[in-house]
Each structure stands twice: as C-alpha cells, then as structure tokens.
Amino acid sequence: MQENKVIWITGASSGIGKALSIKFANEGWHVAASARRENLLKELNQQNKNIYPFPLDVTDIEQCKTVFKNIIEKFKDIEICVFGTGIHDPQSEKEFNLEKLENYGSKLFWHNEFHKLCL
DSSP states (O other): OOTTOEEEEESTTSHHHHHHHHHHHHTTOEEEEEOSOHHHHHHHHHHOTTEEEOOOOTTOHHHHHHHHHHHHHHHSOOSEEEEOOOOOOGGGGTSOOHHHHHHHHHHHHHHHHHHGGGO
C-alpha cells in the first residue's frame, strides 16, 4: 500500500475497528481513529504513531461534523471511511420498546447521512 493515505475508522477502540486501525497503521496509512473511549484511542496511538485519536460519540451530530472537519484540516483528504460503530442495549432484549426502536432508527439514518460527509 502507498504510504500516507488516510483512513477514518469509527469504533476504533475495540473489536474490528481496533484490528483495522492496527492493520492499516502497520501498512503505513495514517489512521484517524474515532471512538468514545479516548483513553483506549491514546493507547493505540502509543502502540503506533500512525494512529491519531479523534474522540467521538457518533450519536452527537454536531460533534461528528466537528471531528470530520478536524480530520480534513489535519490530513487534507480521506481515502477510506469505515464506520464500525454500533448501539447495543442489553435491556432491549427483554422487552420491545417502539420509542427506542424509533430513536435507534433516527440514529441509523444520521449514521447513513454521516457517510455522505466523506464522499
């Protein structure tokens, strides 16, 4: 892979997002890593200086816009966006709640609209 390309990964503090962050950073990419847990993003940065923490709660629309703007200011461009965030409410497994489902649906809609920022 060509060096100095930029990938933005949300959900980068654990799971697939973390694994992708490490993989791309090891391949020479600059990784804009986003997640709510800033301490875990800082740990990733200490492991690999190609990983840059951009703390983010994707349910906060204004924060999403600000972080996107900050990444563009730092790197000038983004070649790939990986949106690996999710929402899980263990209590929802026990009871159906239409209001929560509608709230999740609106967040999912925003998340899909959020992708368009990278295009």
